[in-house]
Amino acid sequence: EMQLLESGGGLVQPGGSLRLSCAASGFTFSSYAMSWVRQAPGKGLEWVSTIIGSGGSTYYADSVKGRFTISRDNSKNTLYLQMNSLRAEDTAVYFCAKEVKWGCFDIWGQGTMVTVSS
Amino acid sequence: QSALTQPASVSGSPGQSITISCAGTSSDIGNYNLVSWYQQHPGKAPKLMIYEVSKRPSGVSNRFSGSKSGNTASLTISGLQAEDEADYYCCSYAGSSTLFGGGTKLTVL
Numbered sequence: 001e002m003q004l005l006e007s008g009g010g011l012v013q014p015g016g017s018l019r020l021s022c023a024a025s026g027f028t029f030s031s032y033a034m035s036w037v038r039q040a041p042g043k044g045l046e047w048v049s050t051i052i053g054s055g056g057s058t059y060y061a062d063s064v065k066g067r068f069t070i071s072r073d074n075s076k077n078t079l080y081l082q083m084n085s086l087r088a089e090d091t092a093v094y095f096c097a098k099e100v101k102w103g104c105f106d107i108w109g110q111g112t113m114v115t116v117s118s
Numbered sequence: 119q120s121a122l123t124q125p126a127s128v129s130g131s132p133g134q135s136i137t138i139s140c141a142g143t144s145s146d147i148g149n150y151n152l153v154s155w156y157q158q159h160p161g162k163a164p165k166l167m168i169y170e171v172s173k174r175p176s177g178v179s180n181r182f183s184g185s186k187s188g189n190t191a192s193l194t195i196s197g198l199q200a201e202d203e204a205d206y207y208c209c210s211y212a213g214s215s216t217l218f219g220g221g222t223k224l225t226v227l
Contacts, residue, residue, distance in 0.1 A: 104166065
């Protein structure tokens with residue numbers, strides 16, 4: 001069974017940093033692009049970032065460009081999101097998702113909550 | 119990177135059909151056949167319902183169908199059932215980025 005399990009969320013002060021992880025199982029991790037999608041409380045889904053299977057190319061939403069870094073370790077079947085210079089508006093549930101084609105996410109994790117507050 | 123435009127809410131009675139629209143531009147929906155739709159129940163992760171405009175993943179009911187005309191995509195749910203009550207999001211490739219719609223709350227009366 002294909003599964004994704006996020007971890008690393010929590011409470012952080014504005015300007016702080018946090019690293020999210022997403023452990024994958026049940027599929028050939030290195031063959032697929034992976035993405036982070038977030039959802040602020042009571043709001044809709046927002047694409048955050050995508051990394052291709054090899055890790056050689058990365059893509060970011062304008063709202064996080066220059067502050068967030070997506071990466072992956074294919075030997076550990078794990079996806080990461082390093083979040084720096086966090087702002088209150090980054091408060092959200094962060095989902096990792098397996099991408100079969102651009103914008104097509106067939107497997108989602110359960111999400112991890114990030115709260116940015118003083 | 120502006121969000122796609124969906125109605126905030128739609129409703130229908132059991133057995134009826136409803137359609138949710140998703141308006142984009144010639145830079146996203148109008149330029150790529152990479153539109154997908156997601157169903158999300160409260161407190162749950164989204165679930166893929168339609169991909170590449172009109173394809174259904176294995177296990178998704180054939181009551182769900184998708185289409186596209188110009189810069190607008192649509193999701194139709196026929197034979198509404200109580201368990202269809204959820205939030206629905208459209209999504210489109212937009213050239214090195216991905217856009218979601220604002221979401222539509224479906225209420226089954």
